[in-house]
Amino acid sequence: MSLAGKVVIVTGASSGIGATTAEAFAQHGAKVAIVGRNETNLKTTEAACKAANSKAEILPIIADVTVDAERVINETVQKFGQLDVLVNNAGILANGNILDIGVEQFDSILNTNLRAAFLLTKFAAPHLVKTQGNIVNVSSVAGLRSFPNTSSYCTSKAALDQFTRCIALDLAPKQVRVNSVNPGVVVTDIHKRSGMSAEEYAKYLEHHKETHALGRVGSTKEVADAIIFFASDTASFITGATLPIDGGKHAMCPR
Structure with a gap:
């Protein structure tokens, strides 16, 4: 899965799946533009990338993807001269019933x-x-299955999966592949950033061991490994795919 010399953008790279994914690309010899809003956390990701590969070329871009998308692309191409992989990972989560939100x-x-x-x-x-x-778009099992009190999030991820398939068809004649990974519950800080306390999050993780067929929640590395696969030539005949990385959660039907 040679990615040496490839130029990669990873959004949401200041923490969680994005940070681990950026580190994995660096380890595989890619030049990585890491995008995030938190400068301190982005520096931590940059240091991790350099620790994984001392020769790695890293471009930190402090940006909000909702307003700075064009600048992110332009700065990356200006720095490295090309673009080979875009990882759309930045995302937010919020809960609430339709009666309340x-x-x-x-x-x-x-x-x-x-x-x-x-x-x-x-x-x-x-x-x-x-x-x-x-x-490679980072979606969620919430794009494949329905869950209560998360309608906005589920809707956004289902739409992202359909976007993945449609753009895959748009770009296939140009030999550009587009795929999506759909993680289940993975240990990151997204839930805490959405308002969960540390105690609530610990209970959440313990509960969700039972909602994944393999009996545990996932790690950011397990998602990053799948992203690396999709981005590499090993996946050269795969496009328009949505791949659950969820310990079998998408296949479960509680009764």
């Missing part, structure tokens, strides 16, 4: 989880055509 929540989640991916894809596509590169 406001339109602000829906708009905010769709803006980050879907509209930003559209903009980044739009601006990246001409560069990916030149390199016959590929896109």
Whole structure:
């Protein structure tokens, strides 16, 4: 799975799946533009990438993908001269019943989880055509299955999966592949950032051991490994796919 010399953008790279994915690309010899809003955390990711590969070329871009999509693409191409892989990972989560939530929540989640991916894809596509590169979208099992009290999030991820398939068909004649990974519950800070306390999150993780067929939650590395696979030539005949990385959660039907 040679990625040496490839130029990769990873959004949401300041923590969680994005940070681990950026580190994995660096370890495989790629040049990585790491995108995030938190400068301190982004520096931590940069250090981890350099620790994984002391020769890695890393470009930190402090940006909000909802407003800075074009700048992210332009700065990356200006620095490295090309673009081979776009990983649309940045995302947010919020909970609430339809009786309680406001339109602000829906708009905010769709803006980050879907509209930003559209903009980044739009601006990246001409560069990916030149390199016959590929896109990996980070979706969720929530895009494949329905869950209560997460309608905005589930809707955004289901839309992202359909976007993946449609853009895969749009770009297939140009030999640009587009795929999606759909993690189950993975240990990151997204739930804490959505308002969970440390105690609530610990209970959440313990409970969700039972909701995954393999009897445990996942790690960011397990998702990053799948992203690396999709981004590499090993997956050269795969496009328009949505791959659950969820310990079998998508296949379960509680009774």
